[in-house]
Amino acid sequence: MAHAHSHHHPHPHPGSQRRLLLSVLLNLLISVAEVIGGLLSGSLALISDAVHNLNDTASIAISYVARKLSHRAPSASKTFGYRRAEIIGAFANLITLVVIALFLIKEAVDRLLNPQPINAPVLLTVATIGLLANVFTAILLYRDARESLNVRSAFLHIVSDAVSSVAVILGGFTILFWDVYWVDPVVTIGIAVYIGYLSWKMLRQTTHILMEGTPENLDPRHIAADLRQMAHVRDVHHVHIWQLDEHHLAFEAHVVVDEADLPRMEQIKRALKQRLREQYGIGHVTLEFESHPCCEEASAPPCHDPLPARR
Structure with missing residues (x-):
């Protein structure tokens, strides 16, 4: 019998890694600002958004480390190199995103049952700053998200947090003008369901790769x-x-x-x-x-x- 074997190695993308690192630092600042704003305004939604953002920061950090690892050369103990590092990073990110979706639903139900007074102007100011920062981070990651499942999962975190910020802002306006407190948790539940749906779709894809399944487009x-x-x-x-x-x-x-x-x-x-x-x-x-x-x-x-x- 005879064997034939061929493969090639990946090339690093330093620009992508720099964008991921910048995204980590930016999201960390957003999270700190939202925690302070949530405490000052009494807004549980803003604090929940900060927790969500902190998880985004962790997810992007995972993406950054996974990208660095994926470019390591093969070794005697890792003959395929570390190419799976990005897939594992994506899997971890998506699992945490599903957990966050469930957490948001729980918090939204609690807010429906126990509405709290909120300082709407502070809420709106901090949430708007957070939204703008999320949009900027999403723009940073957009190009890389089209090419990497791992970065795409981090990008999904950022987009979901931006949508959460929009919900918080809408809730802030309803509180400011009409004192309608139930809108915010209802919108949050809708967002959480949407996040869970998108995460589940990507989880199926990452699990298929980790299980060494045949690519969907090949028979x-x-x-x-x-x-x-x-x-x-x-x-x-x-x-x-x-x-x-x-x-x-x-x-x-x-x-x-x-x-x-x-x-x-x-x-x-x-x-x-x-x-x-x-x-x-x-x-x-x-x-x-x-x-x-x-x-x-x-x-x-x-x-x-x-x-x-x-x-």
Whole structure:
């Protein structure tokens, strides 16, 4: 048997890391300001928003550390490097966001049952400053959020906090002009449900990657059938496709060729890797060549295990 293996390494993005670090510092300042403003105004909503913002700060810090780790070179103990660090960071961020959504619902219900007097002018001033800072932070992270699931989860934290600030501001105006205290907790519940929904969708994506699931846009049965049509390839089986991170796909399979074609194995290997790279965007490929299917050996699994349809 013979093996073929290829991969490439990621390149760091110092600009992205600087933007993440700046976002951490900015959000820390927002959180401190909102805690002080909440204590001065008596607004539980503003304090809750500060707690939310502190979690945002932690989530961006996780994103920053994960980005730094993801650019470390592979080692003997981490042969794939630290590419999964960003996915793990995203997973942690999203879990905390779900917890925060539940916390906001609880706090909103408490406010409905026990309304408290609030200093609306102080509330509005601090919440508006917080909103502007959130918008600026979201703009900082927007470009990187399109390219990284980890940064996208941090970006989602910031957007959700900006929306929370809008709800606090709306509640502040209703308190200032009409003394309607129940609007703020009702809006907060709606925001919390929306945050939970978005987080759940992204959690499914990150969990799928961590479970080494096949990328949603690829079908291993279709790819195996495609490779079987190539010259000198008798069969392709034991196909596995997974994601190292959001942008790096990995593929491994057994390739059966005639014994007479073994001398041209390198040529066949190059053709297969080129097809996988150009047609399916797979850059990390491991192929095991055989002159007879290994599944013919005693106690070996079948060559073509029937794969159920996607769930």
